[in-house]
Amino acid sequence: MWTTLVTTIKVNLREKSNVFWMFAFPIILATLFVGMFSGLGGDGITPQRMAIVEDSNWSHVQQAGMLVKTLSGKDEANADRGTQQTLITPHAVDSIQSAQALVRKQQADGYLYANENGTLGIAVSDTLAADATNAISASNASITITALHSVINQFNQSMASAKTLAGDAARGLGNPSSNGTAASRNSYTYTTDHSLTHFAPDPFARYYYALLGMACLMSMSFAIVSITLSQANLSPLGARRSIAPLSKWKQLSASFCASWLVSFISLLVAFLYIRFVCGISAGGREGMAIVAIAISSFVATSCGLLIGALPWLSQGAKIGISTAIACIGALFAGLYGQYAMDVNDAISRKVPALHMLNPVKQVSDLFYDLLYYDSYRPFLLTTGIIILMGALFMGSAVMLLRRQRYEYL
Amino acid sequence: MNTAISSTATAAAPVSGEAAQGSSPRSGVPADASRTAISVKGLVKHYGSMLALDHFDLDVHRGEIFGLLGPNGSGKTTVINCILALLTYEAGAISVFDRPMTPVSYDLKRRIGVVPQSVALFNELTVEENIDYFCSLYIPKREERSRLVREAVSFVGLEEFTRFRPGKLSGGLARRLNIACGIVHKPDLVLFDEPTVAVDPQSRNAILEGIERLRDAGATVLYTSHYMEEVEQICTRIMIMDHGRRIALGTANELKDMIDLGERITVGTLDLEQDTLGRIRALPFVMQADYDGRELNVVCRHGDRNLADLLDLLNASGTSTGHLISRPPSLNDVFLELTGKALRD
Incomplete structure (x- = not known):
């Protein structure tokens, strides 16, 4: 039995198409995801070199210095939240002319200045403006410029409100602008950032989890090949092995365990790549994620066992069926983009029972549960569904495999 | 070809009976010492509505090379698969070394080697690994297995190809590997199902010589083929079957006298x-x-x-x-x- 197990592992790992589809393909797909999502996540913002015109107008604008600190990611008040974003790399100058000179020398991408009325403005170089409007540019300048404009507009509005309040207060209370300024400043603190989950959610993590789900189901092929090669009615090699003095159940058990192990290894490799190269978190529960991989590979191997046990189908046809199941399951788990993810969410809201029939979705949910929920209860629930699913597959396969003699070979 | 297997003939012959209880089939004192290695009585087998075996009888004596001849579809492979307890049948009795053959007759299976019609090997394993794997199904001890694998490699003349995978071997070499996997555990009874299909004359001759050496070493051989000259060359007795029935049985000369x-x-x-x-x-x-x-x-x-x-x-x-x-x-x-x-x- 031991040599059968070792041999099955060797056969699975030496089959080139297996190695590509089960090991290389998930890594390639995850790498593509990194490329696709990098322009959309927070990391896509590129800081721009901005000259700060600190002239007399600038000195009259309250909180302008604080704004520059915030934009340059040096606001100590927000540092501990980990939510700071660097939009600019500031370079102080004393006049607009100096700022324009820097822009002309391409030592700055633009400049921030204050008007006589106390509002702030932003000017950008022609190069940066062109880059920002270029749809195929990879610099992400458009995101940065949009964010800068938005922040400065909000700042100007806040300052205008503060002035109005200060005027009212001066008239009504006789005490100057300090109250209004305080009110204005405090308006920023009316909302605070609280996470509802134990870990900061990553909107793109779901895609990687769906990818893991698909990779998991693709690994059914290990079990399909192993079972096909061990059954007398499925292959000449199976017939040859069946006449050996080793019980059918020992051979099947060895094939199942070997397929499970190889499936586990292939998923583990994909998970480690996604976790440590793509930077997708498992919610700080990496240990449980490995348990999830073991459970996931169990359901994949059981499903492969069942498909592999189907008589009258060639091995190629069975692999085709397994690929189709993995791809269709991945569609409804949201792997193929925003539209698929919307379908996935719609099913979750309207017919959640449908997801219970989709092993790709269940595997995907295992990792999702670990990341998003404080409690292990959802994870355990999904685990139960998967184990039940695996047991059903395995039971059905045993019914097909229990024969020792066949009417036809 | 090396004589590694035939070299055991003097020590091993006559064919053992109690080898089933040990890991090395061709050793020990025979306990089932009747002359019959395979006995098939009144075997009836249908594939759907088609009658494949029609009250088929067969007796293969110990130590002989028994040739089973018949046109395509005559039922030769069906007979072999029934003997190996792979196929169900409607009526009849099969015994091997005087014991009923069932799917769980592991003691008997340990004494049987099979060289199937199609080359049935792991394409991902090397020549040596393939032989070792099939040997491991019969012989659990690694040291003993290593020796047997070396002898089997030498027996079929694949010493230079031990690191090759089957896909890199010629048709003749693959057939020889197929044989090595079937005889590596030194069975008392070897079933060859058309082992020389699509091999060149040199390889065919080597295979036939190897089968004769197995016989000389004490093994019983059931041999099916389409090639009359090779059956005539090596077989002690020959049965011709057609439509699932026995048409004729005897030595080559006896068969010639029948017509x-x-x-x-x-x-x-x-x-x-x-x-x-x-x-x-x-x-x-x-x-x-x-x-x-x-x-x-x-x-x-x-x-x-x-x-x-x-x-x-x-x-x-x-x-x-x-x-x-x-x-x-x-x-x-x-x-x-x-x-x-x-x-x-």
Whole structure:
């Protein structure tokens, strides 16, 4: 039995198409995801070199210095939240002319200045403006410029409100602008950032989890090949092995365990790549994620066992069926983009029972549960569904495999 | 080819019986010492509505190479699969070494080796790993296995190819590997199902020599083939079967005696008269006579004086003769006579 197990592992790992589809393909797909999502996540913002015109107008604008600190990611008040974003790399100058000179020398991408009325403005170089409007540019300048404009507009509005309040207060209370300024400043603190989950959610993590789900189901092929090669009615090699003095159940058990192990290894490799190269978190529960991989590979191997046990189908046809199941399951788990993810969410809201029939979705949910929920209860629930699913597959396969003699070979 | 397996013949023969209880089949004192290695009685097998075996009987004696001949679809492979307890059957009894054969007869299975019709190997394993794997199904001890694998490699002459994978081997080499995997555990009974299909004459000769060495080492061999000459060359007894039934059984000579066909005589002549040809056809031992202007071909019944009587007639008619060939009936003639000349699938 031991040599059968070792041999099955060797056969699975030496089959080139297996190695590509089960090991290389998930890594390639995850790498593509990194490329696709990098322009959309927070990391896509590129800081721009901005000259700060600190002239007399600038000195009259309250909180302008604080704004520059915030934009340059040096606001100590927000540092501990980990939510700071660097939009600019500031370079102080004393006049607009100096700022324009820097822009002309391409030592700055633009400049921030204050008007006589106390509002702030932003000017950008022609190069940066062109880059920002270029749809195929990879610099992400458009995101940065949009964010800068938005922040400065909000700042100007806040300052205008503060002035109005200060005027009212001066008239009504006789005490100057300090109250209004305080009110204005405090308006920023009316909302605070609280996470509802134990870990900061990553909107793109779901895609990687769906990818893991698909990779998991693709690994059914290990079990399909192993079972096909061990059954007398499925292959000449199976017939040859069946006449050996080793019980059918020992051979099947060895094939199942070997397929499970190889499936586990292939998923583990994909998970480690996604976790440590793509930077997708498992919610700080990496240990449980490995348990999830073991459970996931169990359901994949059981499903492969069942498909592999189907008589009258060639091995190629069975692999085709397994690929189709993995791809269709991945569609409804949201792997193929925003539209698929919307379908996935719609099913979750309207017919959640449908997801219970989709092993790709269940595997995907295992990792999702670990990341998003404080409690292990959802994870355990999904685990139960998967184990039940695996047991059903395995039971059905045993019914097909229990024969020792066949009417036809 | 090396004599690693045959070298054990003196120590191992006669065929053991109690090897089933140990890991090395061909050792120990026989406990089931009857002459029969395989006994099949009244076997009936249908594939759907098609009758594949029709009350089929077979007895293979220990230590013999038994040839099972039959056209395509005659039921040879079905018989083998029934003996190996892979196929169900409706009626009949099968015993191997005097014990009923079932799917869980592991003691018996340990004493049987099979070389299947199709090359059934792991394409991802090397030659050596393949042989070792199949050996491991019978022999758990690694040290013993290593020795047996070396001997099997040497037996089939694959020493230079141990690191090759089957896909890199020629057809003949793959067939030899197929054989090595079937005999590596030194079984008492080896079933060869058309092992020489699509191999060159050199490889075929090597395979046949190897089978004879197995027999010399004490093994019993059940051998199926389409090639009459090789069956005639190595088999002690031969059974011809067709439509799931036994048509004939005996030694090669006994089979030849079963049919009416005697020798085929060819005479080179350029001046055979039509009248003389008619007189030849009228001879009592002549089954068929044809003349193409250069050669006279005569198919005869059994007889001691066929050739002499034919030459007397030719001389008497003044026909000049050139070369003369007389061929005794071959097993191929017997096969075609018994199974017919209609094409099979």
